[in-house]
Amino acid sequence: MTRALILLLVLLVPQVQAAIDTYEFSTPDRQERFSVLTDELRCPKCQNQNIADSNAPIANDLRREIYRMLEEGMSDDQIVDFLVDRYGDFVLYKPRFSAKTLVLWGGPVLFLLMGLVVLFGLLRKNRQAQITVRSSDKASAGANSPAAPLESLSDDEQQRLKQLLGEK
Amino acid sequence: MKRFKLFIPLIIFVVIAGFLYKGLFLEKDILPSALLNKPFPEFSLPTVKDPTRKVSRQDLLGEVSLVNVWATWCPSCRVEHPYLVELARKEGIKIYGVDYKDEREQALRWLKQLHDPYVFSIEDADGRLGIDLGVYGAPETYLVDSKGVIRYKHVGVVDERLWHNTLKPLVEQLRKEEG
Numbered sequence: 001m002t003r004a005l006i007l008l009l010v011l012l013v014p015q016v017q018a019a020i021d022t023y024e025f026s027t028p029d030r031q032e033r034f035s036v037l038t039d040e041l042r043c044p045k046c047q048n049q050n051i052a053d054s055n056a057p058i059a060n061d062l063r064r065e066i067y068r069m070l071e072e073g074m075s076d077d078q079i080v081d082f083l084v085d086r087y088g089d090f091v092l093y094k095p096r097f098s099a100k101t102l103v104l105w106g107g108p109v110l111f112l113l114m115g116l117v118v119l120f121g122l123l124r125k126n127r128q129a130q131i132t133v134r135s136s137d138k139a140s141a142g143a144n145s146p147a148a149p150l151e152s153l154s155d156d157e158q159q160r161l162k163q164l165l166g167e168k
Numbered sequence: 169m170k171r172f173k174l175f176i177p178l179i180i181f182v183v184i185a186g187f188l189y190k191g192l193f194l195e196k197d198i199l200p201s202a203l204l205n206k207p208f209p210e211f212s213l214p215t216v217k218d219p220t221r222k223v224s225r226q227d228l229l230g231e232v233s234l235v236n237v238w239a240t241w242c243p244s245c246r247v248e249h250p251y252l253v254e255l256a257r258k259e260g261i262k263i264y265g266v267d268y269k270d271e272r273e274q275a276l277r278w279l280k281q282l283h284d285p286y287v288f289s290i291e292d293a294d295g296r297l298g299i300d301l302g303v304y305g306a307p308e309t310y311l312v313d314s315k316g317v318i319r320y321k322h323v324g325v326v327d328e329r330l331w332h333n334t335l336k337p338l339v340e341q342l343r344k345e346e347g
Contacts, residue, residue: 044304057269058304061295086302088202 023067030070037066037079040094044087201310201321202302208235208316209300216267216275216289223290228316232342233262234335235310236286236326237298240274242306248325249282255331256285261339265289268298268306311335313342 025031038052043059051059051066062083069079083091095101132152153161203209212224228235236252238245256263265286267275272291279289292298301310304323311320320338322330 044302057295061269061299065299084202086202086299087304088302 023063025067026071033076034066034070037070037076038063040092041066041080041083042091042093044091050093201318203318204321206318208310208312208318209297211290211292211297211300213290213292213297216265216272216279216291219272219291221288223288225316227288228264228312229314231262231314232339232346233264233287233312234326235264235266235312237266237268237301237303237306237308237310238289239268239270239306240278241270242268244325245307246282248307248327249285251325251327251331252285253283255326259331259336262287266292266297266301266303268292268303269295311338311342314346 023031023034025034035052039050041051041062043049043051043054043056043062045056045058046054049056049059051062065082066079069082074082080092084096089095089098089101095104097105135152208225208228210225212222215221215223234255238249252263255261263285265288267289269292272293275289275291279286290297295303301308307323307325309322309326310318311322313319319342320335322334326335
C-alpha cells in the first residue's frame with residue numbers, strides 16, 4: 001500500500017511541476033487555478049494531451065495566455081470562454097451542455113433508461129412465469145385435475161390446444 | 169410485433185457501429201473554426217517588410233481576400249508557397265500573410281527567394297494574433313469577406329484542387345452577394 005502510494009506520488013509530482021515552474025504567481029490561489037485550468041483544457045494541436053502536459057508550441061503559448069489572464073484577474077469562466085471562443089468546444093475535456101452536445105450528455109442517460117426498461121420487462125415476465133408454474137404445481141399436487149395445466153398456457157395457446165384436441 | 173422486438177438489439181448495434189465506423193474515418197486533425205462567420209479579430213502589428221508600419225484589421229477590408237498563416241519553420245508552408253504566388257498573379261485575389269511566430273530575417277529571405285504573393289505580411293512574432301484567430305498549426309488559410317468577416321477556414325496546404333473545388337466558388341459567391 002505505502003509502496004503504491006509512493007509510486008503514485010513519484011509519478012504525479014514531475015507533471016505538476018512541469019506546468020508551473022516557469023511562471024511566478026502573485027498568489028498561491030492563482031497558481032492553484034493555473035494548474036487546474038491547464039489540466040482541464042485540451043491542447044488544440046496535439047489533441048490527446050492537456051495544455052499542461054503538451055510540449056507543442058501552441059500549448060506553450062496558451063499556458064502563457066492563461067498565466068497572463070490569471071494575473072489580470074480574470075475569472076476561470078472568463079478564461080475558459082476566451083479559449084472556447086477561439087478553438088471551440090474542442091478544448092473542453094468536459095463539454096458544456098448545449099444543443100450540439102445534447103446527444104453526448106443525454107446518450108448515456110437514454111441508454112440507462114432503455115436498459116432499465118428491458119430489465120424490468122424481463123423481471124416481470126420471469127416473475128409471472130414463476131407464479132404460473134407455482135399455481136400449476138399446486139393444482140397438480142392437489143387434485144389430479146386435467147384442467148389444471150391449461151392455466152399455465154396463454155389464452156392463444158389454450159385456444160390452439162382446444163382446436164387441436166377438437167380436430168382429433 | 170414480437171418478431172420486430174427481437175431485432176431491436178441488432179438495430180441499435182448497427183446504428184452504433186455506423187457512428188463508430190464513421191468516426192474512424194473522420195479527419196480528426198481538422199477542427200472546425202470557432203470563428204466562422206465572426207469578424208476577423210482586431211490587431212495592430214508591424215509588417216514583415218517594414219517594421220515601422222503598423223497594420224490593423226482596417227487594412228484587410230474592402231474586398232474578398234485570403235489571409236494565409238505561414239512561417240519559415242513550417243515545411244508545408246514551403247509546399248504551398250508556389251501555388252500562392254500563382255494565385256496572386258493569375259486569379260486576382262488579394263492574399264494577406266500572417267508570419268506566425270517567425271524570425272524576421274528568415275522571413276525576409278524566404279519572401280525574396282520564393283517570391284512574395286502577399287499584399288503585406290503581418291508580423292505575429294509572439295503568436296498573439298494566431299491565438300485570437302484560433303490558429304493551432306501552420307499553414308492555415310482564412311477566406312475573409314469585404315466587411316472583414318471570416319467565411320471559411322482551411323487547415324493545411326492550399327493547392328489547385330482546394331482553390332477550384334472550394335475557395336473559388338465561395339469567392340465568386342461572396343463577390344456576387346456584395347455586388
